[in-house]
Amino acid sequence: MHVPDGFIDAPVSVAAGVAAAGAVAVSLRGARRELDERTAPLAGLVAAFVFAVQMLNFPVAAGTSGHLLGGALAAMLVGPWTGVLCISVVLLMQGILFADGGLTALGVNITVMGVVTVITAHLVFRGLLAVLPKVRTSVTVAAFAGALVSVPASAAAFTALYAVGGTTDVPVGKVLTAMVGVHLLIGLGEAAITAATVGAVLAVRPDLVHGARGLLAPLKLRVDGELVDAPAAARPAPASTGSTRKVWATGLVTALVLAGFVSFYASASPDGLEKVAADQGIDAKADQYEHATADSPLADYGVKDVDDERLSVGLAGVIGVGATVAVGTGIFWAARSRRRAADADADGTGSGNGAATEATAV
Template identity: 55%
Template sequence: MHVPDGFFDAPTSLATGLIAAGAVGVSLRRANQEIRETGPALAGLTAAFVFAVQMVNFPVGAGTSGHLLGGVLAAALVGPWTAVLVMSTVLLVQGLLFADGGLTALGTNITLMGLVTVLVGYFVTRALIQVLPKRVGTIVPSAALGALVSVPAAALAFTGLYAAGGAVEIPLGQLMTAMVGWHVLIGLGEAVITAAVLSAVVATRPDLVYAARHLRSDLVLVGADGNSTTVSPDRLIAAKPAGRSLGVGVAVTLLIAGFVSLFASAHPDGLEFVGGKLGFESAAKDSAVAGSPLADYGVSGIGNGQVSGALAGIIGVLVTIAVGLAVAKLASLRSAARADKVV
């Protein structure tokens, strides 16, 4: 659902830019507690993983495709405030290096994919966790449903923005029906991917899942002297070095970006498909960085398309990890500086 330049008028793009800037600013101040629990390295890896999986479009039907948005997955792994930063990092790298989404539409894309999906999806996830049995097993179905709801919610938000400042006059009822209808189907894929990833992480390292914190029952250990000690299982799991798990995550992410992405569906995604059917796709303008050496997820100068695509994906993963880690560190430094001023 990467919105290109030209779909919205200047006031709407400016408004979403201000919303996005405000959301990122608040998240930089509020993410410190989450980053202390999960670590900046996990934030960088989560950003890179979302970037990689977004390269893999899956077929939906009738000549259209979809891809992971990733807001709920990121929120479940690193927390909602950090997730906003993670999604903003992904969209920034995609927009600046790969010409994926317009530069004047960057605020729109952050608002739709980095804010709406996180807020709506994580709200649903947390609400379900509150009413379901308090155990780690509830995380996966709760996040899956949150992910499913988050995608059509973003499509509905797009419709609202288009009503406020769309470039081409079209029937809004048709737009809403088409956008929400197709993105419900894409949301099913979002739910499956989110559930699969979280299931793997929860099964091996639940301490690395932010949403799973404080849901595991304490263990009572009885010593040889008969004295008992209550210990959180998360503390026992966390005692194992996280470096190996993060290393495996990096390897999987590179594999997805450098190999699996080569088999992505070539059909247009939901937004492109609806734009073509309803006639507003013609309003799209080329990004200002359309001449980038990495534009369209290929490396200029490399004739072999598969090699070019694989190398572009690997470069994107490495850049996204670096930028995501830097943003997480910045959030920690800002919070630490604020704490020092209070003292």
């Protein structure tokens, strides 16, 4: 659902850009509370995985395809604030390196594909977990439902922006019906991918699923015939860092395989937005806008001057995964480092406070 330049006029695009920048700034602050030794390395991987899976368009109807938006998956694995940042990194990489999604429409795309999907999925997910039994199956069910609802919600958000700043004169009711209808079908694919991924991580490392933290009941011991909470010393120790590295490496290899090999077999049909735009005439003025990075060596997910299509697509996918995980990991570790510095200052263990403490002790 990458919105290209020319669908939304300049004033609304600028307004959406301001809103997206505000959302990213707020998310950076919120992410500092979510990022820890487990989440920080996983966040960059989640961004890379979303990038890879977005290359895998799947057929949803005659002549129409869909792909993962990823907001729901990111929110459930690493938290809503960090999830917004993950999708923003993916969209930035796609726009700059691959000419996918207009640069003047970057704010629109972050708002529609990132903020709306993350918020919607997170609210549905948390709401269901509040009423469902406190078991792992409930996490997977809630993940499926949150992802399913997030996609048509994103389509409705695009329609709202089009109603205010659309560059063509198409009845909004027709756009809404067409967009929500096709994206309900795409939402089923999104839900299946999200639930399967969350379920796989949950089975191996439930502590790496942000949405499942605190869900499992504490360990119980029977004392004098009654069940009581086990003391902290009797509870299982957290998984080792080495195990986290293993999960990270497995996820990265999976993303590289999906982007570098499986992506060649993705559906070539236009995605939901492209199909609706062509059928309804939303794209009538899009040809007047040339993408600012249309001459990029990686434009349209292929490496320039590589004649073998399979190799060209595969190399582009691998480069995209590598760039996304590098940029994402750098951002998330920087945010994590700022949280550590803030925590140290708050505890009086920063450089200045530390020196004062030592002087007093002497």
